[in-house]
Every structure is written in structure tokens, then in C-alpha cells.
Amino acid sequence: MVRPTGAKIMTDAVHVKVAAALHQISQPLIGVGVWVGRLTSWLVLAVIAAVMTTIIMNVLGMNELLRWDSEVFLFKNAFTINSATELQWYLYGFLVLFSSTYALHTNSHVRVDLLYHRFSPRGQHLVDVIGHLFLLIPFCLMVAYLYWPQVMMSFNSGEQSNFGGLTDRYIIKGALSVALVFLALNALGRVFYSLSIVLDPTRATKEPFHVH
Amino acid sequence: DGPKSIDVASTFATNNFLGAGAQYMGKQINVASDGKIKFRVHEPGDLVPAFEVFNAVSTGAIDAGWDWMGYWAGTIPLLNLYGALPFGPSPEAFASWMWAGDGQKFVQAAYDDYNIKVLPCFVSPQETGGFYNKEINSASDFDGLRFRISGLGARVLNKFGASTQLVPGGEIFLALERGRIDGAEFSVPQVDEVMGFNDITKYYYFPGWHQSASWFSLIINKDVWAKYSEKQQQQFQTACQSTLAWSMTSSPPEQMRAIARMEKKEGFEVRRFNDETLTELEGAWNEVLAEEMATNPSFKEAYESLMAHAKLIDGWYDLQELK
Amino acid sequence: MFIEYMLPILMVVCLLIGIFTGYPVAFVLGGLSIIFSLVADVPLPYLGIMGSRIFGGVVENWLYIAIPLFVFMGLMLEKSGVASRLLLTLQRLFGQVRGGLAISVALLGVVMAASTGIVGASVVMLGMLALPVMLKQNYKEEMALGVVAASGTLGILIPPSIMLVLMGSIMQVSVGDLFKAALIPGLMLGVLYIAFLLFMGWLKPEWMPLADPDDLDADTTPLPLALLRDLVGPVFLMVAVLGSIMMGIATPTEAAAIGALGAIFLAIFASKLDYATLRDVCYDTSKSTAMIVFIVVAATAFSLIFKKLGGDYLIMDIVDSIGLGPYGLLLSIMLMIFVLGFFLEWIEISYVVLPLLLPVISLLDFGMSTQATLVWFAILMAINLQTSFLTPPFGYALFYLKGVTDSSVKITTIYRSIIPYVLLQVTGLVLCIVFPAIVLWLPGLL
Ligand code: NA
Ligand code: NA
Numbered sequence: 001m002v003r004p005t006g007a008k009i010m011t012d013a014v015h016v017k018v019a020a021a022l023h024q025i026s027q028p029l030i031g032v033g034v035w036v037g038r039l040t041s042w043l044v045l046a047v048i049a050a051v052m053t054t055i056i057m058n059v060l061g062m063n064e065l066l067r068w069d070s071e072v073f074l075f076k077n078a079f080t081i082n083s084a085t086e087l088q089w090y091l092y093g094f095l096v097l098f099s100s101t102y103a104l105h106t107n108s109h110v111r112v113d114l115l116y117h118r119f120s121p122r123g124q125h126l127v128d129v130i131g132h133l134f135l136l137i138p139f140c141l142m143v144a145y146l147y148w149p150q151v152m153m154s155f156n157s158g159e160q161s162n163f164g165g166l167t168d169r170y171i172i173k174g175a176l177s178v179a180l181v182f183l184a185l186n187a188l189g190r191v192f193y194s195l196s197i198v199l200d201p202t203r204a205t206k207e208p209f210h211v212h
Numbered sequence: 213d214g215p216k217s218i219d220v221a222s223t224f225a226t227n228n229f230l231g232a233g234a235q236y237m238g239k240q241i242n243v244a245s246d247g248k249i250k251f252r253v254h255e256p257g258d259l260v261p262a263f264e265v266f267n268a269v270s271t272g273a274i275d276a277g278w279d280w281m282g283y284w285a286g287t288i289p290l291l292n293l294y295g296a297l298p299f300g301p302s303p304e305a306f307a308s309w310m311w312a313g314d315g316q317k318f319v320q321a322a323y324d325d326y327n328i329k330v331l332p333c334f335v336s337p338q339e340t341g342g343f344y345n346k347e348i349n350s351a352s353d354f355d356g357l358r359f360r361i362s363g364l365g366a367r368v369l370n371k372f373g374a375s376t377q378l379v380p381g382g383e384i385f386l387a388l389e390r391g392r393i394d395g396a397e398f399s400v401p402q403v404d405e406v407m408g409f410n411d412i413t414k415y416y417y418f419p420g421w422h423q424s425a426s427w428f429s430l431i432i433n434k435d436v437w438a439k440y441s442e443k444q445q446q447q448f449q450t451a452c453q454s455t456l457a458w459s460m461t462s463s464p465p466e467q468m469r470a471i472a473r474m475e476k477k478e479g480f481e482v483r484r485f486n487d488e489t490l491t492e493l494e495g496a497w498n499e500v501l502a503e504e505m506a507t508n509p510s511f512k513e514a515y516e517s518l519m520a521h522a523k524l525i526d527g528w529y530d531l532q533e534l535k
Numbered sequence: 536m537f538i539e540y541m542l543p544i545l546m547v548v549c550l551l552i553g554i555f556t557g558y559p560v561a562f563v564l565g566g567l568s569i570i571f572s573l574v575a576d577v578p579l580p581y582l583g584i585m586g587s588r589i590f591g592g593v594v595e596n597w598l599y600i601a602i603p604l605f606v607f608m609g610l611m612l613e614k615s616g617v618a619s620r621l622l623l624t625l626q627r628l629f630g631q632v633r634g635g636l637a638i639s640v641a642l643l644g645v646v647m648a649a650s651t652g653i654v655g656a657s658v659v660m661l662g663m664l665a666l667p668v669m670l671k672q673n674y675k676e677e678m679a680l681g682v683v684a685a686s687g688t689l690g691i692l693i694p695p696s697i698m699l700v701l702m703g704s705i706m707q708v709s710v711g712d713l714f715k716a717a718l719i720p721g722l723m724l725g726v727l728y729i730a731f732l733l734f735m736g737w738l739k740p741e742w743m744p745l746a747d748p749d750d751l752d753a754d755t756t757p758l759p760l761a762l763l764r765d766l767v768g769p770v771f772l773m774v775a776v777l778g779s780i781m782m783g784i785a786t787p788t789e790a791a792a793i794g795a796l797g798a799i800f801l802a803i804f805a806s807k808l809d810y811a812t813l814r815d816v817c818y819d820t821s822k823s824t825a826m827i828v829f830i831v832v833a834a835t836a837f838s839l840i841f842k843k844l845g846g847d848y849l850i851m852d853i854v855d856s857i858g859l860g861p862y863g864l865l866l867s868i869m870l871m872i873f874v875l876g877f878f879l880e881w882i883e884i885s886y887v888v889l890p891l892l893l894p895v896i897s898l899l900d901f902g903m904s905t906q907a908t909l910v911w912f913a914i915l916m917a918i919n920l921q922t923s924f925l926t927p928p929f930g931y932a933l934f935y936l937k938g939v940t941d942s943s944v945k946i947t948t949i950y951r952s953i954i955p956y957v958l959l960q961v962t963g964l965v966l967c968i969v970f971p972a973i974v975l976w977l978p979g980l981l
Contacts, residue, residue: 041821044603044795051604051792055785058392061356063375081375093594095603095821096828102818103825109559110826110937112928114947116557124557131558135566142569143836146579147586149271150264153326154287162286163362163378164370169286176590225705227893255705259839260584261591273583383597383786385700385710391783406703408711 019200022192023207029189030105034211036182037102043095050091053084076160076167086165093172097179101186107210121204125194132187132194140184144177151177214440217250218275220430223262223283225255229402229463233334233428234278236458240451245444253278269431270326276432281319281332282363288322290510293518294332296339296363296423298497301522303335303425303460309521310335310427311453318514329437333452334428334459337467341417341485342397343388343409348417348485351492360384360396364500365422371496388412397422401470402463410474416482421493428459543846546571547878550837554928561826565833568840575844585836593832597788601656603824604791606939608772608798609663610816615802617768621668624765627758634736634743636672637682638729640665644686645725646777648693654924655827656791658687658932662939664769675742676944678735681952684932685728685959688924691881692917693721698881702913705889708906715978716914720967724918727959768801823938830934831880838879846878861899862968865912868892869919869964876923880931884920903971907980914974915967922960925953 057065058081067078074090075083103109116124153159155170197203220238224231231253238251256262265277266284282295293300294315300306309315310332323330342359355373366376379387379396387393389412397420398404410416430452437445475482485493505512546567553563572582593599632638640661647657661683669679691698694714703710736743756764776794779785785793802808875884896912897905924932927950937946967973975981 037821038818041817044607044817044820044824047600047603048607048792048795051600051789052796055779055789055793058358058375058377059784061358061373061375063370063373082378085378088600089595089597092600092603096599096824097594099821099825100829100832103822103829106822107942108822108826108938109561109829110934110946111557111559112554112946113557114945115555117945119557127556127558131556131562131566134570135553135558136562138569139562139565139833139836142582143565143585143589146273146583147590149583150267150273150586150590153267153270157287157326159287161378162283164366164376165378172594173590176586176594227705227707257592258842260587261595263595264587264591268584268587271583272580273587274581379786383788386780387783387786390780392786392789406707406709407700408703408709408714411709411711 015199019196019203022196022199023203026189026192026196029186030193030211033101033182033186033189034105036098037105040095040098041102043091047088047091047095050084050087054081054088057081057084074166074168074171078164080164082161082163082165086161086163090166090172094175097175098182100179101183104183104186104190105211120201121209122198122201124209125197125204129191129194129198132191136187137184140180140187144180144184147173147177213248214444215275215436216248217252218432218436219259220251220253220276220278221256221259221265221268221274222253222278223256223265223280224278226253228406229466230280230334230336230399230428231256231278233455233459234430237278237333237430237451237455240454241448244447244450244454249440249444249447251276266326266328266431269433270328272327272433272435274433275436276430278430279428281427281429285363287326289508290318290322290514292364292504293511293514294319294427296365296426297515298365298368298422298424298500299494300424301518301525303337305522305525306425306427306518307335307456307460308525309518311456313521314514314517315521318510318517322510323431327434329432329434331430331432331448331452332427333430333455335456336400336426336428336459337463338425339397339400339420339423340404341420341422342395343404343413344395344415344417345388345391345413346394347415348489350486351489351496357395358393360387360393360398361422363422364497364504365397367500368422368493368496371499372492385409385412400463401467401474405470405474410477410480414479414481416471416474416480418482418484419490421485421490421497540845540849540852542571542575542844543841543849546841546844546846550878551928560928560934561829561833563833564830564837568833568836571844572840575840577840577843581843585839588835588839589832592835593828599655599828599831601788601791602659602827602935603820604795605656605660606663606823607816607820608791608794609660609939610819611795611798611802612769612772613663613667614812614816615798615805615807617765617798617801617805617807620765621769624758624761628762633740633745634732636665636669637674637678637732637743640669640682641686641725641728641732644682644689644728645693645722647687648689648721648725654688654691654932655935656787657690658684658935659823659827659939660794661687662936666940673744675739676948677952678742679952680936680940680944680949681954681956682728682732684925684930684936684949684953685956686725687935688921688932689721689725691924692717692724692921694718696917698885698917698920699913701885702889702917705885706893706909706913708909708913712906712910712978712980713913713917716910716974716980717917719973719977720914720918720963723966723973724921724960724963727963728956731955731959768804772797772801826938827935830929830931834880834929841878861901864895864899865901865915865968868896869915869968872916872919873922873926873961876920877926878929879923880929881920881923884923885916889916901971903975904980907971907975910978910980911967911971911974915964918960918964918967922957922964925957925960927953 063080065079071077151170151174154173159169160167220234222231222234226232226235234253238253241249259274260268265279268274269277280295281291285291285295319330351372354369357374359374359376360379361376369376377393379393384396388396398407471482549567554560644661666679666683694717699713699717700710703713772794775797776790779793780787780790872884897909901908924930933949936949972981
């Protein structure tokens, strides 16, 4: 199948332009994902601090560290040992939920690379495009959407700890849905990015596959 | 007619007495409905993690659940009354209020907001005062004591300076063995026994002042419940009452058998809190109660109704006292 | 039978195809769970359970908090240079013994197993500390990876163990008895690993080379002094983590934070802690944690749908159709659990399969009391489930390990590395079947 040279240059030109546009769209999405992921990465230090607080309060046999009169967000009116304990997994929850997006951009999710590493860069990007569109994005959106009623229920009922720990349980439940939607958006960003390379393979040599 | 088979997510393994209630009720409903209604009882975590059962039933993700009512007190504070009420009435008096008084009315009103039909079908006997590695000779021994307990009972112990903690189920054994906590309250002796706590602690205290009776129930999503005909709904009630009778009659002797087995272990002792300790605990409970009543009107209303009902029963037994 | 089970079979086939395309395993798991629930017309509200399972099983799960903390600790040790100095000295110490380094990893695995029950944490910590040392010494990748993965899983078997606590409550047998019963089999597996390493050191000395003498001579400090100098930090850390558990200061999960904080202090003392180091450690912790935890997130969705489509009954039916005497049945059950372990988590196998098997097991006559039969069976099952951490495609230990190695280590290399250890596990299992005394002697049930 031989095509006239002029037409081939034309289509190539369109491909290249589309690729450039897709690349353009992908950048802010990926940028935000990386930025949020890096920000939540620091939470590991907060987790350490929360656990150490629990340990120290336990060694001292303390139940309450502070008590105040007005009701505040998350802590109601006291900071007890169970506030510290539950704070551990609230913080850990935010850490892991948003880190999955960061790991997406840094290619940290496990791949069985038996065949994959033999594919051309274009082939590797194609695997990701198809996977993100048919596997990752539907999974994230479906779970996030179907879990949302439970988030609302938690919000409306004012669900809180039964051990005198933290209140506002909807925050961490809501984070699950929000983080999954965020992951889906970032996967979409990667679809645009990978498509730009599938369309214009010369980009593969210029652009890194993943962030570090 | 409603669905022939409904999924029931149990919050307890069905091999123990608490979760077995779900299977017992499943058999009863099958008999009562002439085989037209069947439970498929799921182990905790099989469908959803135990603590997510209420939300999952409410949103219709699963048809039904088998629970300890106290688990949902974080969502409905009134449930502290049904789950673990310190210095409350006996299981018999509580059951009377539930089925011949206003007990069901209050709880169903609260569950209406969550699109859930509740059938309180199982009452467990009094729990225990817990496992300890040090003696409790007065309420001041609770000062600085690190103890695993939840709910209103925890707030009573806090009055004496105890550090009441939540330790995840799987870590209690180790935490107790190594002394990360000084004691733990878990369940009735029959259930405590298999946790092996008697191997690593010295004292098993009674009475379980923090929980004189506790309720377990079948919760059904109302959309599912509404599909059943009036006659079928009546069959649920019948099965429920039969399960209640079974729980009340079969469990007390089992507890004594379990305690006897545990006591065989050397260096493990069953004890009672002395009277002064109990008096002090009750005094602190009255403070916690007053605080709870002041901030939680639905709890106050139900509590007053329960205690008025219990008084009638106490009066009757007092009158009939032989010696 | 296969028509009836077409969907679960197809699900496994798609899974295998999906992961071999090289697309991330976690996303294949999650995506297939949605596709198959649509294909099988699973009601939408039922899918709402997925979110609950993820929240309750992963986000609200204290035990997993230890994972980022141990990852953090390992990275901090590495970046602070404490690990690399230890590496050099360990090379000098173990440079003389073939396989000595790997054997010390196995021993460390046993010690960690006896103090915690968290497989993820053990694998991550051993991987962080020992893997770079072994690779630097030119160990064959498979030799280095296998011993870390296998020793790291011992924690689920050697008491204290969450798995045994759960089994005790499902089977209504004393957890204390199970703990005693699991001790000898657990230690026996450790011994089997070490025997294997010694054997390989003799058979294939080039796979576990001695350290290069030139490297060793670079440091002129006398070995005992160098050891003292470089071991002080890491030993301080080990004592802090394990000691705080033993002394009842912290639960195993909390001890991970003590380790993380200790690693920060070591970095400060070594004057290696600056903003850039701290930042990189936090970023890398986040990536590794995500990679480990997201597999669990997606696997919980996958197994929910796999079971809904009858996947668990498929396997039960295969066993039923074999049906033999007590030992025949026991063996086929063990085989079934072994196969299930390729695809499901131990927690689901325990909850789903164990109750179905219990009535059958307690009726089988192996010439011992019912109590003894149950304890024995529980331990056989526990060894089997410990193996499931190692068997691909879903061996969590393998994924944890992948999470802490750099991207040059292929998952297929990791899969290859555990083959001998899976065989050793099976050997251990067979020994416990043939000689029940290994299990029943300590709890006094003979
Ligand atoms: Na362990
Ligand atoms: Na496996």
C-alpha cells in the first residue's frame, strides 16, 4: 500500500500537531498529581509523631493530654490517647490514598515485565493507554461513585469514634472516593501523554516515560 | 413475596456463640417460612469488614447484617444503651422492656433515618470485669491503669484516671502478654476462653459492671424488608423470638463451664471486685450518666423508660422473694 | 462442571493475560473486577461493598501503618550512610563464610518473626537492610531475593501471629495452644532455609561469592573495632524496635515508629540528615507504600467478584470429586489451599474455606483426639497459607520485595527466586503431616 508522499507528510503533520496538543493537555494533570503526591508524602513524619505520642501517653498511663470547652473539628473537646491512636490511621489513610497517584507517575506500581521490557517505547505506551482506559479508570470511578452514599451517610450521621477518639469520620471516608477520582484524572493525564508518544514516536526519545 | 435467600453479613465468626446466633436464626426462619426464606450467613470480612456492616446495609450494598448493637454507637449514640449499659438491668428485665415495653420503639425510630429494619433477636449474658495482671482492690487502682475497653464503661474508668484504649483485636493478646496494656475486657467467658487470655493474665474479675446485658440484632435494609408480605414479616418475628429464647436459655450454663476450664490453668484466678470498688464505680457511672443525659436527649428518654420498666420487674421479684 | 464455572475460570485466565502484558498488576486486578461484575450482571449496590472493603480492610487497618514506617526506617538507614558502612563491615565479617550473609538474613528473619506478625514489615525491613549488602557482594540475584522473601514470611507462622489468632476464633480452639503448636514447625522452616543455603554454598559457590579481598582491605580498622563502630547504630535500632515490643512499651505496629524515629537519630549523629535527604526519604516511602498497599486495595475487589462468581466453590468441587480416605482427603484439602493461595489472600481463605472444611475435618479419624486433630490441621493450614505469601502471581511477600528493590530487579527474577523456598515449605508441610508430633508435642496434645 503506497500512499502519495504529499498526503503522508500531511497526515504526519496532523499527527504531530495532535500529539503536541495531547502533550500540552497532559502536563497540568500530571503536574498536579505529582505535586499532591509529594505533599502527602510528608505525612509519614506526622504518622511517626502520632505514634510516638500514643506510646508516650501509654507509658505515662495518661488518658487525656488536653481538654477544652468549645467543640473543634476532628478532636471535639479533648485530645485523648485514642485521639492520638486514631490520628495515626487518619494520617496514614491520606498518605496511602494519594500516594497511589504519585506512584502512577513515577512508575512504581508492580509490573510483570517478562514481555513488557522487550516492547518498544511506543508499544509500552500503548499498553498503558489501553490499560488506563479499560481497567484503571473504570475501577477508580466505579468504586468512588458507589462508595459515595456511604460517605454522605457518615457525614449526615456525624459518625465518630466509639472510643473517645476522633470525630468527623466522613473526612477519611470521603478521602477514599476523592483520591480514587483524583487517580482516575491523573490516569487520564497519562493517557493523553502516552497517546502523544504513540502518535509521534519521535517524542519517546525526547520525553521521559515517567517522573522520578 | 420477598427474596427467597438473603445475604446476612455477620460481625462475628459463626463458630463462636455470638455469630452462631445468625445461623440459629437462619434455621428458625427457614422452618417458620416453610423453606421459603433462607439466610446465607457470611463470615466477618467475607463480604464487608465487620465495622462496615451497618453502612453497607443502610445503603443497600448488602441485604442484612448480624451485629452487636453497640458497634454503631459512633453513628447512633443511643445504641450505647443497648450495646453496653453500665449498671443496667438484668438480661431478663432488658428483654422484657425490649419485647413487652418500649425498647424496640426507640431503637427502630433511630434506625428509620438509615432505612434499616432492626430485629433485636439475641441477648448475651453479663460480660466480665475483664482480665488483669494486677489486683484491683479499690477504684484508685484504676489510676494510670492501661485497659482495653470501649463505650460508656471506658468513660467511667477515665474518672479514676485509667487510660482506656483501643487495641485492634489481633494485637490484644500480644499487648497483654508483653504488658503494653495492663488489662482488657473482651466478651463473655465462652468467647474469651478461645482467645487464650487466661494463659497470660493473672486475674479474671467479676461482675461485668460495664455491661449487664448486651443486644445483638438482625438488621435488614428496609427496601428488602418491604418486599416481604405481612405474613412473612411475622415469620421473621417468630424466628427472632425463638432465637432470643435460645440465647437466654443456653448461654448461662456455658459460661460457668468455660470459667471452670479456664480456672484449671495454674496462677489464674477468678475474682470479684470488692463492694467498695463497685460502689465507687457506680458513683462514677452516675456522673457519666448525668453528662450523657444532658447532651443526648434520645438516650435520656430511652434510659428513663428502661429503668421504669426494670423497676416493675424488680418490684415483682422483691415481692416474691422467699428469703 | 466447567460450564457452570466458566466465569471464574475466565477471570483467572484474563488475569494471567493481563499481567503478562506488563500493565501494573494492581490495576489489572481492579479493572477485571469491574469488567467481570458487569459481564456477570452483578447488581450495582453489591459493588458498593468494594469501597467498604477497601476502607475497612486497608485504610482503617492499623497493622498496615507499620509498612510506611519500616520503609521509612530502611530508607533513612540507607541514605544516612549507616547501612553502607555496616555493609562494608558485614562483608568483612561474612566474607569468610560461604552463604554466611544469607544465613544471617534467615536468622534475622526468625528473630523478627518472633517479635511481630507483620509479613509486609518484615520483608520490607529485611529487603532494605540486607538486599543491598548481598547484591553488592555479587550474590546471584535469585539467592539474595529468595531468602529475604521467605524469611520475611515466617512472621505469620511463628508466634505471635495474627493468622493464628484468627484461626483460633474461627475453629474455636485456644490461641495459646495454636501458638505453642506453631513454634516448632516455624523454627523448623527456618532451619530448612539455612540448610538449603549451606547446601547451595557448597554446590554453587559462585552464586554466593565471598567478598572481594581488596574491598575488605580498604578499611584498615581491626575487624572487632570496625564491627563495634558500625554495628552500634543498627544494633541500637534492633534493640529499640524489638526491645520496645518485648518490654511492653509498644505494640509491634508502634515499634515501627520507634524504628523510624531511631533511624532519624542515627542519621543526625552521622551528620547525614539535611533537607534533601529527608525529602527524598519521604518521597520514596510514599512510592513504595503506594505500590504495596494498592495491590491489596485491588486484590480485595478482585476476590470479592471472584467469589461472587463462584470461584471458591469451583475449587471445593474439584476436591470433592477426588474424595478419598482421611489422608487422601487431607492431602487434597492441602493441595486445594495451596492452589487457592496463588490467587486469594490468607484472610479470605481462612474465613471462606476453613468454616466449610471444619465439619469434615473434625470427623476424620487420624487416631488422635478431636482437639489434637483441630490444632494439627490448623497448623498444617497455617504453613500452607504462609506459603501463599510466596506463590505467584499474588504472593504479597513478592510484591513487598519488589516495592523495595530498584527497578532493575525484575518481578520474574523474584518469582524464580522463591521456587526453592516454596519446595522447602512443602517439605516442611509434609514433615508435619507424617510426624504430627512436631506440631502436637509442645502444646501437650500427643
Ligand atoms: Na510472628
Ligand atoms: Na500466592
